[in-house]
Amino acid sequence: GIQVEQSPPDLILQEGANSTLRCNFSDSVNNLQWFHQNPWGQLINLFYIPSGTKQNGRLSATTVATERYSLLYISSSQTTDSGVYFCAVNGGSQGNLIFGKGTKLSVKP
């Protein structure tokens, strides 16, 4: 089945810094979502982005489907950005998402 790899696994930033998180996938996809999992376990939708570029406030994402990767940019990070960021894809005929192992982000004040 399709493989999803995220990097880096851990990231520590000072408040105000910018960061880029990467998601590589092993086959063509027709669904790609980025999520933020808060300390209580809730998965919060950030972007639905199987291709192209989207922006929402300090966050933006780009997916280059032909090269099988997606990037999540966080600018001017805040302590509330801390948590785990997951990339998830669906490449087959079923509806289930396949998740990477996540990037754990810690933003220090």
Next chain:
Amino acid sequence: DTGVSQDPRHKITKRGQNVTFRCDPISEHNRLYWYRQTLGQGPEFLTYFQNEAQLEKSRLLSDRFSAERPKGSFSTLEIQRTEQGDSAMYLCASSLGQGVTDTQYFGPGTRLTVL
């Protein structure tokens, strides 16, 4: 739109007991998914429903697990004869659509601890 809700949020049980979790999807969402997440890992797919029909089951879903979605509304996930390896966060998601391009929205999860 009140979001996906799950109940209970936490469950502690003894090995060998049965447990049941409930998920209420976003109103009018026709697809409902169950995932399991263990510590340090991303969520893994268990099963999904389109309306009341259970269309796919993962190999992770042993015969001790059963899921239902009567009338295509809420869903329940039951685990019989729980084992310590069942300790995990159980997540429910829902979507509106007919295919793999749907955006899935997740509930807050039920954290299960098996002693």
